[in-house]
Amino acid sequence: MDPTSSPDWRSPEAIQKWWYTPSQRDIKRDYPPSTVIALRDGLFEAHNRPANKLRGIFARHQQCKSVHLVPSVIEPVSLQMISEVGFETAYVSGGMASMTDTATNDPTTDLSDYTYDTVPNKVASLYRSQLLHYRTAMARGDTDRAEASIVPLIADGDSGAGLHTTVMKLTKLFVQSGVAGFHLDDLLSGAKRFDGHDGVGYVVVPLSEHVRRLKAAKLQLDVMGAETVLIHRTDAMSATHITSTIDPRDTPFILGATVNMPTDLCEVESGPLRAQWKIDAKLATLEEAFASACPDLVATLKTRIAGLNVSRALRVAQELYPDFFWSAESPRTAQGWYAFKGGIDCAISRSLVCAPLVDMTWACVGSYDPKGAAQIAAAVQEAYPGKWMAYNITGGFPDDGSRDDEVKALPESLASLGYVWQFLPIAGLTAVAVGVRSVGLEIKKGGLLGYLQSASRPAGRTGHPSAEWWWKDMARLTDMAADAIGEGL
Ligand SMILES: C[C@](O)(C(=O)O)[C@H](CC(=O)O)C(=O)O
Numbered sequence: 001m002d003p004t005s006s007p008d009w010r011s012p013e014a015i016q017k018w019w020y021t022p023s024q025r026d027i028k029r030d031y032p033p034s035t036v037i038a039l040r041d042g043l044f045e046a047h048n049r050p051a052n053k054l055r056g057i058f059a060r061h062q063q064c065k066s067v068h069l070v071p072s073v074i075e076p077v078s079l080q081m082i083s084e085v086g087f088e089t090a091y092v093s094g095g096m097a098s099m100t101d102t103a104t105n106d107p108t109t110d111l112s113d114y115t116y117d118t119v120p121n122k123v124a125s126l127y128r129s130q131l132l133h134y135r136t137a138m139a140r141g142d143t144d145r146a147e148a149s150i151v152p153l154i155a156d157g158d159s160g161a162g163l164h165t166t167v168m169k170l171t172k173l174f175v176q177s178g179v180a181g182f183h184l185d186d187l188l189s190g191a192k193r194f195d196g197h198d199g200v201g202y203v204v205v206p207l208s209e210h211v212r213r214l215k216a217a218k219l220q221l222d223v224m225g226a227e228t229v230l231i232h233r234t235d236a237m238s239a240t241h242i243t244s245t246i247d248p249r250d251t252p253f254i255l256g257a258t259v260n261m262p263t264d265l266c267e268v269e270s271g272p273l274r275a276q277w278k279i280d281a282k283l284a285t286l287e288e289a290f291a292s293a294c295p296d297l298v299a300t301l302k303t304r305i306a307g308l309n310v311s312r313a314l315r316v317a318q319e320l321y322p323d324f325f326w327s328a329e330s331p332r333t334a335q336g337w338y339a340f341k342g343g344i345d346c347a348i349s350r351s352l353v354c355a356p357l358v359d360m361t362w363a364c365v366g367s368y369d370p371k372g373a374a375q376i377a378a379a380v381q382e383a384y385p386g387k388w389m390a391y392n393i394t395g396g397f398p399d400d401g402s403r404d405d406e407v408k409a410l411p412e413s414l415a416s417l418g419y420v421w422q423f424l425p426i427a428g429l430t431a432v433a434v435g436v437r438s439v440g441l442e443i444k445k446g447g448l449l450g451y452l453q454s455a456s457r458p459a460g461r462t463g464h465p466s467a468e469w470w471w472k473d474m475a476r477l478t479d480m481a482a483d484a485i486g487e488g489l
């Protein structure tokens with residue numbers, strides 16, 4: 001039955017009851033059901049089956065203390081292969097989408113500067129390909145295969161593409177696309193530098209802005225009656241800058257100059273002068289700077305600045321010790337960004353604020369750090385026992401010098417820390433590259449026979465996308481439709 005035709009669709013009591021169900025009861029909401037009702041459409045568009053399936057998969061892994069390790073997928077054929085070899089979920093990467101499918105067709109680096117329908121469109125085509133595989137498996141009477149074709153997709157929502165209205169539109173597109181879960185991060189879109197030039201790496205937004213992204217997404221999910229899994233991602237671990245100092249929760253991580261420099265950073269030329277400026281300015285957080293300037297009063301400072309943003313905290317510090325110098329303004333970049341001390345403490349602090357707003361937390365890492373993974377897990381699990389957690393294995397890793405036995409044991413060790421989902425964001429692209437290259441080389445070497453031996457016959461033996469599936473299973477459904485429509489006479 002269409003949920004929108006039920007009186008529950010517009011009943012505050014029914015929404016409240018839904019919010020008490022196991023999938024919803026741990027989410028903190030600050031808005032009443034009446035807001036949700038006011039924003040509701042008269043159409044039901046959520047694909048809750050994959051979302052609920054995903055919830056079941058995570059719950060099972062949590063119960064078994066295992067972690068679900070999955071690759072990403074970049075197109076429908078890979079997705080089907082992923083499902084056939086037994087993966088239960090798949091990741092749809094923004095970075096990989098930006099290299100393969102953007103509205104302008106220009107492959108680019110991973111900057112989330114593509115139009116915000118890019119990843120939802122990718123998800124939609126993958127999801128709809130699953131439905132085709134579901135139909136053909138059912139036509140063969142293979143109900144298990146049909147069910148296994150529905151692989152819940154977890155997608156990259158990047159930074160939400162804008163302020164709250166855009167986040168809500170993006171969320172709506174994701175829900176319409178058939179996504180089972182998606183993540184939103186705390187980055188400033190398009191601002192990454194990959195070479196660390198001038199000390200700029202990842203730029204984060206204030207925690208309050210990230211919280212607004214997550215709340216906007218959850219509100220939209222509520223509006224649509226969607227069970228979609230919402231994932232918080234923080235890039236705090238790699239953050240070097242922040243766009244604003246307004247949020248008191250960011251105070252411990254804002255860096256300032258402890259030396260009163262004759263120029264501000266943005267006034268000096270790029271290059272060596274700029275690098276030297278940073279060395280001379282001796283950057284430190286306000287508390288670190290105060291601890292070395294006036295160690296006796298640091299305990300008092302800590303109590304007095306709790307809950308204050310840096311501009312208020314600086315005033316307090318200068319009341320306590322009038323000679324104290326510290327400036328968050330002078331190290332600002334030409335773009336106006338503030339210097340920021342990213343790292344594990346910041347990732348933990350952000351994860352703890354966001355955990356109650358979402359189903360899963362993820363602190364994005366550039367390489368595997370067992371100690372860091374354990375610290376984050378311990379902090380999140382202590383505050384929110386049973387909160388689902390994700391871990392990514394990105395970049396060059398695991399070919400980073402780790403021993404093979406360490407790499408092999410990694411999923412198990414993550415599982416023991418409480419992680420339930422571990423994913424390989426660029427594996428989909430790498431797998432296509434390796435597969436196509438190896439078949440291509442066989443064709444070059446062996447001609448037609450090379451193709452038969454390396455591609456066509458193995459595909460025929462393993463099922464899709466074999467000629468049999470193409471010409472028989474799928475064609476049978478098309479022919480059935482033609483028969484049903486008849487000759488038009
Ligand atoms: C996970 C990620 O967001 C992605 O788009 O796949 C990227 C991956 C990468 O850049 O290697 C990320 O980690 O930011």
Ligand SMILES: [Mg+2]
Nearest residue numbers: 093094095156
């Ligand atoms: Mg991404």
